[in-house]
Amino acid sequence: MVAVTGAALTPFNRRKDGSSFRDWSFDAFRAAFEMSGLELRDIDLLVIASESDFFTLQINPASVLACDFGLAGVSTMRVEGGGASGQLAVHAGVQAIRARQARHVAVVGVDPSASQLPAEQVKMLYSNSFDAWTDGMTGVSSTALYALSCQAFMARTSVTEDHLNAVTTANRDNATRNPRAHLKLQHKAADFEDSPFIASPYRRLHCSPLSDGSAAIILSHANFLPVERKTVPRIAGIGSASDHMHLGSRADPGRFASKKIAMKRAARQAGVTPDAIGLAEVYDAYAGAQLQTLEALGLSDDPAHDLDSGTFSRDGRCPVNLSGGMMGQGAPVGAIGVGQTATCALLLEGRIEPEIQLSSPPQYAVADTHGGVCTTSAVTILKQPEAA
Amino acid sequence: MIEKSLTLEYRLPAGWLKPWVDGLLAGRAIGRSCTGCKNVSFAPVRVCECGSTNGSWIELPGTASIVHRTDGLDGSFALAKFDGAQTNCVVRLNNFPTDATRGRLAAADAGVPAIVLAGLKQDEAS
Numbered sequence: 001m002v003a004v005t006g007a008a009l010t011p012f013n014r015r016k017d018g019s020s021f022r023d024w025s026f027d028a029f030r031a032a033f034e035m036s037g038l039e040l041r042d043i044d045l046l047v048i049a050s051e052s053d054f055f056t057l058q059i060n061p062a063s064v065l066a067c068d069f070g071l072a073g074v075s076t077m078r079v080e081g082g083g084a085s086g087q088l089a090v091h092a093g094v095q096a097i098r099a100r101q102a103r104h105v106a107v108v109g110v111d112p113s114a115s116q117l118p119a120e121q122v123k124m125l126y127s128n129s130f131d132a133w134t135d136g137m138t139g140v141s142s143t144a145l146y147a148l149s150c151q152a153f154m155a156r157t158s159v160t161e162d163h164l165n166a167v168t169t170a171n172r173d174n175a176t177r178n179p180r181a182h183l184k185l186q187h188k189a190a191d192f193e194d195s196p197f198i199a200s201p202y203r204r205l206h207c208s209p210l211s212d213g214s215a216a217i218i219l220s221h222a223n224f225l226p227v228e229r230k231t232v233p234r235i236a237g238i239g240s241a242s243d244h245m246h247l248g249s250r251a252d253p254g255r256f257a258s259k260k261i262a263m264k265r266a267a268r269q270a271g272v273t274p275d276a277i278g279l280a281e282v283y284d285a286y287a288g289a290q291l292q293t294l295e296a297l298g299l300s301d302d303p304a305h306d307l308d309s310g311t312f313s314r315d316g317r318c319p320v321n322l323s324g325g326m327m328g329q330g331a332p333v334g335a336i337g338v339g340q341t342a343t344c345a346l347l348l349e350g351r352i353e354p355e356i357q358l359s360s361p362p363q364y365a366v367a368d369t370h371g372g373v374c375t376t377s378a379v380t381i382l383k384q385p386e387a388a
Numbered sequence: 389m390i391e392k393s394l395t396l397e398y399r400l401p402a403g404w405l406k407p408w409v410d411g412l413l414a415g416r417a418i419g420r421s422c423t424g425c426k427n428v429s430f431a432p433v434r435v436c437e438c439g440s441t442n443g444s445w446i447e448l449p450g451t452a453s454i455v456h457r458t459d460g461l462d463g464s465f466a467l468a469k470f471d472g473a474q475t476n477c478v479v480r481l482n483n484f485p486t487d488a489t490r491g492r493l494a495a496a497d498a499g500v501p502a503i504v505l506a507g508l509k510q511d512e513a514s
Contacts, residue, residue: 018389057392133405134431137412138480138503144465147458148478152467155456197460246431248467248476253456 002097002235003225004382005104006036006218007342007351011180012211012330014114021056021112022068024214028335029069029108032216032342035351036104037226043218044102045075049089049109050334051082054125056112065108075102082129082371083283084240085109086215086337087378090367091238093219094380103224109338110214113331122210129372131245143207143286145247147199149373150288152254154201157295158304164206164287165192166307171284171321174314175328177355182211182330206287211330215339233348236272236364236383239265245375256289256296256374263297263366263379270364270381274298277381278318278362279347281340283369284325293368294320297379314358322347322356337369337378344382407445408432412503415495417448419473430473431503448472450493452479452505459486468505479505 008031010024025048033040046069048062058064062076079089086109093105113122126142135145153159168187175181187205195203222234241261247253267273274297282297284290291303299318300306312320323329323343326336344365346352363384370377402409408431411418420432424440430448435441452468455476464481468491482494484507491505 054394057394131431132400133402133409134503135478137501138465138478139463140465140478140480141462144458144460144462145478147460148456148465148467151456151458199458199460199462199465201458202460246433247478248431249429249433253467253476 001222002094003220003222003229003232004217004235004341004345005038005220005225005229005232006032006034006216007345008032008035009180009215009339009342010213012213012332012335013182015212016115021110021212021214022065024212025065025108025110026068028214028216029106032218033106036218036220037229038104038218038220040070042104043071043074043106045093045096045105046071047089047092047105047107048076048078049085049107049338050078050111051080051085052125055116069106071106081376081378083285083333084337084369084371084376084378085334086339087341087367087369087380088240088337090217090338090341090380091240091378094235094238097219097221103221105219106216107219107338108214108216109335111332111334112212113333114210114212119210134246141199143202144199145373146286146289147202148247149253150201150286150292152252153288153292156252156254158302159288159291160304161201163291163304163307164201165189167284167287167290168206168327170313171325171327174322175324178324178329179353179355181324181328182209183324183328201288202286208285208326208331211332213330213332213335215335215342217338217342217345231385233345233382234385235380237266237269237381238379239263239269240376240378241265242376243374245372247373254292256292256370256377258377259293259296259368259370259374259379260298262377266379266381270383272364272381276364277366279322279344279358279365280318280320281323281343281367282320282325283336284321284327285331287327290320290325292374297366297368319358322358337367340367340369341380341382348382348384404434405432409501411447412501413496413499415450415493417450417470417493418445419448419470421446428473429475430470431475431477433475451508452477452491452493454489454491457481466505477503479503482506
């Protein structure tokens with residue numbers, strides 16, 4: 001069994017203070033490491049998640065950061081799976097411990113998605129997340145591809161533009177309680193009418209921002225926990241899967257099929273069904289993607305109805321994106337999945353900022369990340385230690 | 389602050405997709421027909437859903453129907469089904485009326501392969 005002995009996130013925003021991704025990574029790692037109660041010599045493996053060398057302009061960032069962290073000598077690797085990079089890095093750490101190749105693993109996600117390059121160049125780089133020989137030949141943007149997927153989803157379900165506005169409003173409202181969040185906004189209906197379409201049905205407000213930031217967790221084998229960290233949350237199950245990269249090759253382009261498979265695998269490992277999940281941090285690159293995700297994870301058979309009835313609100317059956325999600329908290333790509341898992345662990349343990357903390361944390365939480373238009377999915381289920 | 393500029397000029401071989409890429413350059417829709425199940429994919433799929441890797445290249449009429457369409461500041465794009473194919477294909481829409489549902493693959497410009505759909509004239513669409 002793998003435990004989360006340390007977890008931390010830096011602010012996600014657009015840095016204007018002259019700091020670099022190496023500084024944010026250091027801050028996130030040190031905060032998670034100090035929570036863990038471990039010594040530096042206890043760390044066997046450092047896993048770095050970063051989506052693209054074009055963001056950091058640093059090939060082999062894992063070795064650079066290992067030196068910065070005082071970890072020269074440990075095993076290092078960098079994990080990349082598009083937007084899913086962070087969650088896949090978590091999985092790499094879990095697998096190393098399960099395979100008894102490591103007792104303690106540091107997983108750090110980072111990307112300078114906002115301040116190092118002009119937004120148009122970042123957007124151009126993101127367009128390479130898709131098959132360059134098919135979808136890429138259209139010059140299609142990430143937003144337009146997600147929009148086509150969302151249109152197929154909306155045609156099949158009762159989700160309307162009002163629901164896209166509601167998701168956006170809820171996530172940004174959650175972000176107002178998160179001192180580390182990028183977009184702490186309280187939207188009014190008129191804000192959406194004034195927001196231009198980037199790719200219908202997506203208006204600018206329905207899109208997550210480009211952010212800088214880092215997140216870190218320390219994973220430990222449950223047999224080797226420091227005395228003061230015996231009762232920390234456990235990783236109950238992990239699962240990943242892939243789908244046709246080319247949207248047109250999918251049987252239903254509006255359905256996040258790889259996520260459904262990933263969740264099934266993670267739930268099987270955890271020995272639970274989706275209705276056991278009482279907290280979710282999900283990949284809301286766009287407002288509709290959150291609803292497509294909730295359907296695919298099995299957290300809702302009717303996302304429109306459940307959104308309307310408050311199922312996913314702070315006091316609902318399964319609060320979603322209390323951090324603000326990508327739309328509110330921000331979206332430094334490599335840090336997203338690590339940050340989601342860190343957020344779930346901190347919430348389960350009762351150690352996140354008081355403004356975000358639930359008074360009665362649930363037994364199980366899910367952290368969900370994907371890359372492409374849900375081409376690569378990675379899902380992690382966490383649980384309270386007493387649920388072990 | 390460290391200022392750096394990076395200019396890269398890639399030369400991407402088309403590989404097994406050469407017939408598809410050459411077709412796009414010429415404005416011809418070249419799909420992949422599975423020898424096993426006869427499924428036709430456009431964009432081409434290397435391993436068919438039936439598991440077969442055996443296939444042949446076939447020329448499609450080049451006309452397509454819009455399945456889903458998106459418009460906005462990022463441009464106009466659609467998921468379209470090309471006549472003769474069983475899969476859909478993402479296309480860029482060029483001079484495509486908002487009420488039109490049928491189009492034809494346009495020839496690439498500037499020697500760069502592209503998947504662009506132009507609206508059909510009234511007599512072609514009917």
